[in-house]
Amino acid sequence: MKGSGSNLNIAIFGASSQVGSSLAFYLKNFTQHQVTCFIRSSYSSVFFDICGIKTITTDLKNTEDLKNILKDQDLVLDFTYPTGQIYEISRSIKENIERIIKAMPATAVYVYMSSIHALCIPPENKMVRRYILPWTSYGYIKKQAEKQVVALGKIYQVKTYNFRLGQIHGFLQSVNESFREKLAAVPVAYLDSKAGDPLNILFISSLGDAIVKCGYGELSHNLYTLIAYPQWQVSELYDYYKKFFSLDTNIVYSPRTPARTNSIRSLVVNKVKRYRPLIESYVLLKFPDLSLKLKGKYRVGEVSKINAPKQIEYLDINYIGLPPTEIIMDLDCSFESVYIKEKLMQETYLKLLREKSR
Amino acid sequence: MIKEFKVGIIGAGKIVENSHLPVLKNMPGISVEWLYDHNTERCQLLSTMYSVPTITDWQTGMQNIDLCLITIPYGVRLPYLDVAASLQKFVYVEKPFALSVKEHMELTNKFLAYELAIGFQRRVYKIVYELRQLIKSNILGQLKSIDFVQGYFSLKGGGGYLGNAELSGGGIIVESAIHSLDQILLITDATDVVVESATCIQENGIDYESKIKSIITTPYGNITVTSFVSTLQNLGNTLTLRFQNGNVQCQLSADAVINIIAANDETARFDCVALDNQNGEKFASEIIDSFYIFWEKFLYALNKKKDNITSANNSLLTTKWIERIYERFR
Numbered sequence: 001m002k003g004s005g006s007n008l009n010i011a012i013f014g015a016s017s018q019v020g021s022s023l024a025f026y027l028k029n030f031t032q033h034q035v036t037c038f039i040r041s042s043y044s045s046v047f048f049d050i051c052g053i054k055t056i057t058t059d060l061k062n063t064e065d066l067k068n069i070l071k072d073q074d075l076v077l078d079f080t081y082p083t084g085q086i087y088e089i090s091r092s093i094k095e096n097i098e099r100i101i102k103a104m105p106a107t108a109v110y111v112y113m114s115s116i117h118a119l120c121i122p123p124e125n126k127m128v129r130r131y132i133l134p135w136t137s138y139g140y141i142k143k144q145a146e147k148q149v150v151a152l153g154k155i156y157q158v159k160t161y162n163f164r165l166g167q168i169h170g171f172l173q174s175v176n177e178s179f180r181e182k183l184a185a186v187p188v189a190y191l192d193s194k195a196g197d198p199l200n201i202l203f204i205s206s207l208g209d210a211i212v213k214c215g216y217g218e219l220s221h222n223l224y225t226l227i228a229y230p231q232w233q234v235s236e237l238y239d240y241y242k243k244f245f246s247l248d249t250n251i252v253y254s255p256r257t258p259a260r261t262n263s264i265r266s267l268v269v270n271k272v273k274r275y276r277p278l279i280e281s282y283v284l285l286k287f288p289d290l291s292l293k294l295k296g297k298y299r300v301g302e303v304s305k306i307n308a309p310k311q312i313e314y315l316d317i318n319y320i321g322l323p324p325t326e327i328i329m330d331l332d333c334s335f336e337s338v339y340i341k342e343k344l345m346q347e348t349y350l351k352l353l354r355e356k357s358r
Numbered sequence: 359m360i361k362e363f364k365v366g367i368i369g370a371g372k373i374v375e376n377s378h379l380p381v382l383k384n385m386p387g388i389s390v391e392w393l394y395d396h397n398t399e400r401c402q403l404l405s406t407m408y409s410v411p412t413i414t415d416w417q418t419g420m421q422n423i424d425l426c427l428i429t430i431p432y433g434v435r436l437p438y439l440d441v442a443a444s445l446q447k448f449v450y451v452e453k454p455f456a457l458s459v460k461e462h463m464e465l466t467n468k469f470l471a472y473e474l475a476i477g478f479q480r481r482v483y484k485i486v487y488e489l490r491q492l493i494k495s496n497i498l499g500q501l502k503s504i505d506f507v508q509g510y511f512s513l514k515g516g517g518g519y520l521g522n523a524e525l526s527g528g529g530i531i532v533e534s535a536i537h538s539l540d541q542i543l544l545i546t547d548a549t550d551v552v553v554e555s556a557t558c559i560q561e562n563g564i565d566y567e568s569k570i571k572s573i574i575t576t577p578y579g580n581i582t583v584t585s586f587v588s589t590l591q592n593l594g595n596t597l598t599l600r601f602q603n604g605n606v607q608c609q610l611s612a613d614a615v616i617n618i619i620a621a622n623d624e625t626a627r628f629d630c631v632a633l634d635n636q637n638g639e640k641f642a643s644e645i646i647d648s649f650y651i652f653w654e655k656f657l658y659a660l661n662k663k664k665d666n667i668t669s670a671n672n673s674l675l676t677t678k679w680i681e682r683i684y685e686r687f688r
Contacts, residue, residue: 041521043520046561050559085403172591173511174511177510177511177592180594299375299376299379300384300408303380303381304384358557358560
């Protein structure tokens with residue numbers, strides 16, 4: 001493991017993801033570290049070419065090839081999340097993790113990435129805390145994967161970390177655009193939160209700082225939830241976007257009170273709905289045919305609702321509370337610092353795009 | 359009497375999984391007879407999901423249906439279209455249909471006008487209907503120009519055909535923005551288009567970002583259309599119509615809200631469901647609705663033996679615009 005201040009060779013798997021690609025851009029342009037991105041096809045290579053980031057298209061099944069490619073890497077970041085049906089995903093994840101860790105030099109560090117939903121937060125719940133039951137298939141799958149990361153790290157003598165990422169913000173993230181669009185669309189925005197509620201968010205530059213700490217061996221635990229700490233308040237985030245996009249939207253903080261059910265039927269339906277992800281995790285993962293049939297029936301059912309009256313959709317969910325895992329407390333993530341970095345990153349990126357355009 | 363159509367599906371991609379099959383399973387007058395894809399795993403998966411038989415010999419399968427839905431990539435469709443035409447089957451083909459006017463004409467000439475539909479489902483979006491009415495009403499004076507912006511940062515698509523220009527036909531313009539270009543032609547009743555200038559970021563025939571200036575001929579006069587489309591940065595999705603006495607701004611999503619900005623910069627927002635709809639026209643306020651309504655309209659065309667907005671001959675101008683844009687990119 002390299003000492004603090006030295007240059008790191010950082011490999012990123014799943015680099016075509018929004019967070020993976022943004023992080024690669026930040027590391028390449030705003031740190032001294034060397035980044036290599038692993039991509040599945042040439043489609044995404046244009047972004048990395050524009051940003052001057054080295055890419056490799058490789059087959060994870062080719063162990064010797066992978067070993068050769070990873071031999072000089074100090075830090076390996078894994079943002080991959082396989083596509084496919086839910087009953088196939090766990091197996092694919094395990095295979096991918098093992099292929100990568102097995103091919104890594106023992107001196108390198110492996111970091112496995114999940115979102116904060118690995119906490120298994122129940123649907124329509126915004127409280128970040130410890131949940132015993134896997135309320136979502138994503139949470140169930142990711143918790144299994146995190147255990148495998150630890151086990152495989154021990155088997156192959158590789159230092160591993162599991163990161164659960166708070167909601168990631170940054171100028172290339174879709175959440176940025178979503179905030180801009182929603183705030184620009186209305187003169188008054190009503191939020192289902194109090195102004196002072198503590199958020200679980202993180203900006204790309206702070207994620208980059210946390211990654212580098214891993215590379216230098218400065219983190220002692222295996223599992224971290226990555227959030228901006230001290231936590232941003234809801235009002236700070238909305239002020240940030242108003243400032244970033246020069247918007248004058250009036251924000252009204254108006255936490256919703258729980259709706260009351262009117263009938264026994266709706267009570268029963270709501271109860272069953274509540275357990276849907278749990279059923280998905282425990283039952284459907286084990287019965288592929290049943291899983292597919294139900295998925296098909298669900299889609300057909302959804303279309304059959306076309307003529308039903310439309311209901312209001314509430315879009316914004318801000319995850320609030322303090323994560324139950326370790327957090328990294330000394331990341332540079334203040335409002336002012338993040339704002340300056342994001343503006344600079346955006347400016348740099350747009351300049352690169354302008355140079356490439358013909 | 360309304361005929362029941364036996365449908366065969368070529369292609370088992372996401373659009374079939376998430377849109378066509380759920381709609382067809384709900385659609386009166388449709389019986390899905392089979393599903394074919396060279397990817398047998400995907401085929402089997404959708405077969406299990408929707409209880410649709412799979413076949414391995416599509417040419418024989420084609421003989422036993424009335425209507426073929428073709429959703430495979432642009433670059434590999436021709437043999438299927440040819441066989442469907444030779445067997446006088448009706449066809450619903452996903453966009454992009456053709457990359458040149460010549461190609462478009464050659465393909466449409468193999469069918470009667472009402473027999474061939476192109477999947478421009480977004481034509482039936484509520485917002486299209488509303489904007490068309492708004493322009494026609496002349497309430498803001500004459501339409502002068504249009505600005506269209508569409509940008510969502512995404513590098514996904516590499517695993518499938520999108521990374522291969524021969525299969526996809528191009529990049530973000532032909533794959534995604536084509537819907538909006540088509541909608542613009544529809545809302546303005548355009549009859550011709552010229553591309554004046556274009557800059558782009560393009561690699562291996564795939565365009566990722568472009569700025570295009572076009573002039574469209576409409577009953578309201580010649581209108582300048584500027585478009586900025588990107589998959590490399592977040593720009594949002596905004597259509598701005600500049601009129602003599604004010605501007606209109608909205609997204610081109612199904613149920614977008616219309617913002618009207620007066621000459622003195624005062625803004626008002628409208629959800630214009632109540633606009634004149636004398637024909638009881640059905641329009642979509644969600645993406646999945648648009649698939650349903652578009653299928654309904656195609657079946658109506660087939661039953662009446664009369665072309666309508668689903669028909670391929672009514673999207674020739676969209677193909678012309680695409681052809682002119684890619685000529686500029688070269």
